Amino acid sequence: MINSAYEPVQEVFKEIFNEFEDQEGNVKVEYNRVDFADAPQQAAQAQAAGEPWDVMNLASPGNNVTAAQEGLLQPINDVIDDRGVDYWNEKAMFQLDGDYYFAPHYGSVIKLNYRVDMFEEASAPMPPFDNWEQYMTAAEMLTDTSQNQYGHPVFLGSNHFHGVWPMMLTMMNGGGVVNPDGDIVFDSQETAEALQFVKDMDQYSPESAHNSSIPNMRPPLYQGQYAMTWYSTNQVAADIANYAPNLQGDVQVTHVPSPGNNDPVARMTGTGYGVSSETEHPEVAKRLVKYITEPENVVRMLTANPTAKIPMVKGVLEEDRMWENETIQEYEDLYRDLVGMAEDYGRIIAVNENPETVNPITGRALSETMVVGAAQDVVLKDMDPMDAATKWADRMREEYK
Amino acid sequence: MSATSTSALAQAKNKVDNLSENQIGLLLILPLAVLLMVLYLYPILRGFVFSLQEVSLFATDPAWIGAQQYIDTVNSSRFWNAFENGIIYTVGSVAVTVVVGVGTAMVLNRSFFGERFVTGLILSPYMIPIVGIVLIFRWLFNGLNGAANYVFIQLGFVNEPVAWFSSSTYAMPMLILISGWALYPFVCMLVLAKLQTIPDEYYEAANLMGASRTRQFVSITLPQLKSVLFVAILLRMLWTFNLFDIIWLGTQGGPGNATETLPIMAYRIAFDGLRLGEGTAVAFLTFVVLAIGTIIYFRSFGERSA
Numbered sequence: 001m002i003n004s005a006y007e008p009v010q011e012v013f014k015e016i017f018n019e020f021e022d023q024e025g026n027v028k029v030e031y032n033r034v035d036f037a038d039a040p041q042q043a044a045q046a047q048a049a050g051e052p053w054d055v056m057n058l059a060s061p062g063n064n065v066t067a068a069q070e071g072l073l074q075p076i077n078d079v080i081d082d083r084g085v086d087y088w089n090e091k092a093m094f095q096l097d098g099d100y101y102f103a104p105h106y107g108s109v110i111k112l113n114y115r116v117d118m119f120e121e122a123s124a125p126m127p128p129f130d131n132w133e134q135y136m137t138a139a140e141m142l143t144d145t146s147q148n149q150y151g152h153p154v155f156l157g158s159n160h161f162h163g164v165w166p167m168m169l170t171m172m173n174g175g176g177v178v179n180p181d182g183d184i185v186f187d188s189q190e191t192a193e194a195l196q197f198v199k200d201m202d203q204y205s206p207e208s209a210h211n212s213s214i215p216n217m218r219p220p221l222y223q224g225q226y227a228m229t230w231y232s233t234n235q236v237a238a239d240i241a242n243y244a245p246n247l248q249g250d251v252q253v254t255h256v257p258s259p260g261n262n263d264p265v266a267r268m269t270g271t272g273y274g275v276s277s278e279t280e281h282p283e284v285a286k287r288l289v290k291y292i293t294e295p296e297n298v299v300r301m302l303t304a305n306p307t308a309k310i311p312m313v314k315g316v317l318e319e320d321r322m323w324e325n326e327t328i329q330e331y332e333d334l335y336r337d338l339v340g341m342a343e344d345y346g347r348i349i350a351v352n353e354n355p356e357t358v359n360p361i362t363g364r365a366l367s368e369t370m371v372v373g374a375a376q377d378v379v380l381k382d383m384d385p386m387d388a389a390t391k392w393a394d395r396m397r398e399e400y401k
Numbered sequence: 402m403s404a405t406s407t408s409a410l411a412q413a414k415n416k417v418d419n420l421s422e423n424q425i426g427l428l429l430i431l432p433l434a435v436l437l438m439v440l441y442l443y444p445i446l447r448g449f450v451f452s453l454q455e456v457s458l459f460a461t462d463p464a465w466i467g468a469q470q471y472i473d474t475v476n477s478s479r480f481w482n483a484f485e486n487g488i489i490y491t492v493g494s495v496a497v498t499v500v501v502g503v504g505t506a507m508v509l510n511r512s513f514f515g516e517r518f519v520t521g522l523i524l525s526p527y528m529i530p531i532v533g534i535v536l537i538f539r540w541l542f543n544g545l546n547g548a549a550n551y552v553f554i555q556l557g558f559v560n561e562p563v564a565w566f567s568s569s570t571y572a573m574p575m576l577i578l579i580s581g582w583a584l585y586p587f588v589c590m591l592v593l594a595k596l597q598t599i600p601d602e603y604y605e606a607a608n609l610m611g612a613s614r615t616r617q618f619v620s621i622t623l624p625q626l627k628s629v630l631f632v633a634i635l636l637r638m639l640w641t642f643n644l645f646d647i648i649w650l651g652t653q654g655g656p657g658n659a660t661e662t663l664p665i666m667a668y669r670i671a672f673d674g675l676r677l678g679e680g681t682a683v684a685f686l687t688f689v690v691l692a693i694g695t696i697i698y699f700r701s702f703g704e705r706s707a
Binding site: 037038040041043044063066067070071072145148156157158159160206207208209210211212213220223225364367368369373376377380381 | 457458459462543544545546561562564565566567568569572652653654655656657658659661669670672673674675676677
């Protein structure tokens with residue numbers, strides 16, 4: 001089995017595998033935890049060498065779907081049918097050519113973290129925001145460069161993750177990378193407006209945020225230098241416990257706002273586990289997938305790093321064991337907000353930009369930094385937003401023809 | 402032992418005895434040659450084949466496209482931007498390591514109290530893991546709350562915190578500074594070893610003739626250091642142009658692609674973009690650039706430094 005689980009959850013996986021081995025009798029589960037960037041190669045190489053990982057979760061929805069499209073995975077319709085498709089969060093479920101390839105267990109959702117105390121001190125309008133104007137107003141009121149304090153950071157790092165925010169803004173504004181027919185539509189007025197918004201927000205961002213690494217996106221929030229910041233995995237509970245115990249209750253989460261005329265979009269992960277197309281043990285592999293996605297095991301994973309991830313299996317919040325965890329009790333409101341956000345606005349945009357239509361292009365445009373490239377051109381090179389959108393749309397057409 | 406096996410052994414011994422010295426030499430290096438072929442040549446050839454194919458990191462169903470990826474890469478502005486960044490980074494970093502390395506070696510070549518301790522201290526950057534060095538620099542030069550910004554503001558050098566690693570103006574100089582600091586001990590040690598072989602008589606004679614210290618450095622020390630500097634600069638150029646870790650840990654090639662060099666570009670394409678073939682083509686182009694650079698370097702300075 002191969003996945004990219006965070007450290008505290010790895011131990012739970014090992015426990016679960018030990019139990020599965022005991023239950024099966026003559027099965028040994030070999031577990032390999034790999035980094036995000038290594039996952040596709042490790043899976044492909046193992047398969048090419050004739051020793052495939054029987055069960056795989058390749059770290060991101062894009063990687064997972066590409067693996068299925070490249071023939072590394074086999075359909076697991078029987079697993080899904082056995083449980084019933086309603087067993088899982090419907091937003092995490094999708095089919096490729098009529099087949100299910102993944103059994104979700106948990107995921108993450110992009111949200112805005114904000115400091116209630118800083119908003120109160122600045123008398124700024126409190127989130128959630130109804131539109132971009134409110135968001136901008138709050139960011140302006142919260143910015144005080146003489147105090148080294150900024151409303152909201154504009155991250156422009158050259159990696160897939162930093163492209164997610166401009167991508168979400170574009171989609172909330174009615175734009176996108178591809179339309180349901182698969183045509184590239186990134187060079188739209190909607191994209192240009194979203195890019196202009198990113199540029200406008202940059203007035204209330206420190207320049208140091210532009211090239212911030214992913215782990216460094218959160219600490220300035222706790223240090224009082226950002227009043228808001230965005231992130232995927234919800235580390236608020238762990239961060240506060242480890243670095244800023246005095247901030248308990250002062251950090252809350254909400255959705256990244258839409259311009260007002262459309263619903264918000266919250267990028268979600270959680271496509272889950274698939275079974276190798278060349279496994280010699282398909283039945284055992286499928287039983288393992290089912291075991292991993294049993295509610296009580298999902299609860300164990302979720303409580304290993306409390307409030308970090310959200311369930312992709314329904315009914316998990318009703319499990320008593322979930323609420324036996326002290327941290328989840330303490331952060332119950334925040335956690336329910338997070339789950340609600342995923343239910344209301346969550347979307348696996350890397351492969352499912354247009355609902356019901358799985359496409360490999362949006363994920364590639366994100367991972368090949370084309371979306372953040374447009375934002376970089378507008379903010380760092382002062383390019384006209386429409387020119388930047390056109391430049392990158394042309395690149396996408398060239399690359400993905 | 403049977404008579405048959407004794408006879409076979411004798412025959413084999415005769416065959417070996419009849420081999421020429423060259424043949425025996427070839428026989429002896431054969432195991433190593435095979436090992437090298439498997440461990441070294443095969444991956445290179447395999448990589449070259451990848452560079453001629455459109456192949457994703459999932460490595461399934463590669464499509465043969467010949468030199469197209471090389472042509473596309475060379476025609477892209479991204480390649481030339483990365484090439485230019487690589488040249489700036491290499492020249493800057495090598496200059497810092499050579500100037501600081503030679504200067505430090507000159508100081509260490511004198512006898513003074515605590516010489517051994519200071520030598521150990523000066524070597525220490527070479528012993529600290531690169532990840533630690535970059536993290537310390539990032540912490541010191543943090544754009545929001547780094548100690549460097551605090552000191553510079555207190556001293557009145559700047560009015561507000563500078564985004565050292567996020568500004569296209571300062572990111573590259575910061576990387577050059579880190580590389581120079583981390584890697585100068587290599588040059589320092591090579592130069593120090595050479596300095597200690599220069600006979601004192603040269604300097605005594607120069608003193609008698611009234612030559613100034615500067616004159617002694619230019620006319621005695623530098624000519625003596627030519628050969629070692631030639632090697633040190635060549636090795637540092639090759640290593641620095643190919644350096645990945647300091648740039649990746651420091652800026653990941655950003656902001657935008659302001660510090661993206663060819664190795665970073667190859668990595669991003671192969672691992673972020675999942676395009677193994679194209680990433681490998683960039684890696685091979687890097688090899689070509691370095692090979693051409695090395696030839697030019699040898700032709701320009703090779704004979705003079707012999």
